[in-house]
Amino acid sequence: MSRVRLxxxxxxxxxxxxxxxxxxxxxxxxxxxxxxxxxxxNDEFVQDLTLSQxxxxxxxxxxxxxxxxxxxxWAGGAAALGAIVAPGAVMLLLLAVLYFRGGFxxxxxxxxxxxxxxxxxxxxxxxxxxxxxxxxGRVALxxxxxxxxxxxxxxxxxxxxxxxxxxxxxxxxxxxxA
Numbered sequence: 063m064s065r066v067r068l069x070x071x072x073x074x075x076x077x078x079x080x081x082x083x084x085x086x087x088x089x090x091x092x093x094x095x096x097x098x099x100x101x102x103x104n105d106e107f108v109q110d111l112t113l114s115q116x117x118x119x120x121x122x123x124x125x126x127x128x129x130x131x132x133x134x135x136w137a138g139g140a141a142a143l144g145a146i147v148a149p150g151a152v153m154l155l156l157l158a159v160l161y162f163r164g165g166f167x168x169x170x171x172x173x174x175x176x177x178x179x180x181x182x183x184x185x186x187x188x189x190x191x192x193x194x195x196x197x198x199g200r201v202a203l204x205x206x207x208x209x210x211x212x213x214x215x216x217x218x219x220x221x222x223x224x225x226x227x228x229x230x231x232x233x234x235x236x237x238x239x240a
């Protein structure tokens with residue numbers, strides 16, 4: 063069952079691919095399919111975001127495929143991947159040509175710092191929006207805080223930190239017998 067017509071999905075995902083910045087792409091996706099258009103519920107977005115981060119490969123491409131499949135089936139997943147990757151690939155090729163012809167000016171560094179701050183802000187906003195859909199109960203909060211402390215201040219390797227907290231989260235959220 064398709065929730066969204068393919069041309070509309072391609073247009074929205076291509077615009078997201080064209081306008082999104084770096085690690086903040088999940089914020090753009092959230093805005094595009096949850097906030098601006100009621101295509102996906104917040105809890106569905108969190109499921110797809112979680113899956114996209116657990117799978118190997120770039121998170122934004124994984125998220126595009128997951129959302130595309132949810133919204134328009136297998137064709138939607140393939141179209142979403144193409145729509146999200148193509149604009150960035152074209153821009154990268156154009157910037158590479160410019161860079162190798164004459165290089166970027168030193169002022170570019172300041173622009174990149176400003177863009178990085180923007181991306182951090184977008185990630186914080188999206189995180190705040192999805193916290194309610196992600197953290198159900200005290201155990202989920204403990205798992206989130208433990209993961210944060212392990213990866214952040216304690217500097218534990220991310221896969222190791224996940225391997226340490228994931229069994230607790232899975233055990234706690236296992237299906238219960240009636």
